[in-house]
Amino acid sequence: MRKNTFIIKQRAFLKLYMLHEAEKGRLYGLQILENLQNYFKDLGYKPTKSEVYKSLHELLKDGYVTREPIIKEGAEMQTLYIYRIGDREKVKAYKDTVKADLDRSIALLQRALKDNYSQKRG
Amino acid sequence: MRKNTFIIKQRAFLKLYMLHEAEKGRLYGLQILENLQNYFKDLGYKPTKSEVYKSLHELLKDGYVTREPIIKEGAEMQTLYIYRIGDREKVKAYKDTVKADLDRSIALLQRALKDNYSQKRG
DNA sequence: ATATGAACATTATGTTCATAC
């Protein structure tokens, strides 16, 4: 059953984009963060490091993504983690539920727009 | 300056509807709550008493609405508070800023829809 | 300095308790 909740949470929104990035492959945490920060800059939204990591960790724990440690080339020997998409059936089912929440959220906000900002006639 | 925030908060959303109800006049807290709960039922959203009261109190404190105690007819002698719109100029300015946040939020969610659920061709 | 991650702090919101009629 649904809870009587307001609109979609940031966490769910980010996880959607994490899956998107994982489908493309080849990206690690801080890269994803930076990509998203740039991508949403025009809309005044700057996701934080902690939300991005938490999103990735949840997806990993639940099997939606896998990851692989990579030793960076060069003198630094830095370990980072490349994320890849996990069980595609599971991911699809998950994305379906998120889509429903997204649609619902948009409907709610558009109703507010209509109710509170439409020109009154007469 | 804007903060780098995600989407509009429930509180702001509710305050918009509170102003809407106050413009119509003649309504008190629990009536507004019940109206909104019914109105949003189809979208799976059920605002709580506490959020509605907090919204009204904030609007009152900031001068966007006024209120007047009313003694209910009948044997109960119940005191309730009818809310009315306050300074119309101030209210208009406030609503303009909320509209910007609403527009931005809708844009963000629609972008997520487009990026994550559009059919890939080929 | 870059990368990952946890700990800690603060907001935002929901649930329960108190008071009055």
Next chain:
DNA sequence: GTATGAACATAATGTTCATAT
């Protein structure tokens, strides 16, 4: 029981600290 409101508890998110290279 209805209405208002505060107190309290939890969820969601943001900021700072720790570790390693």
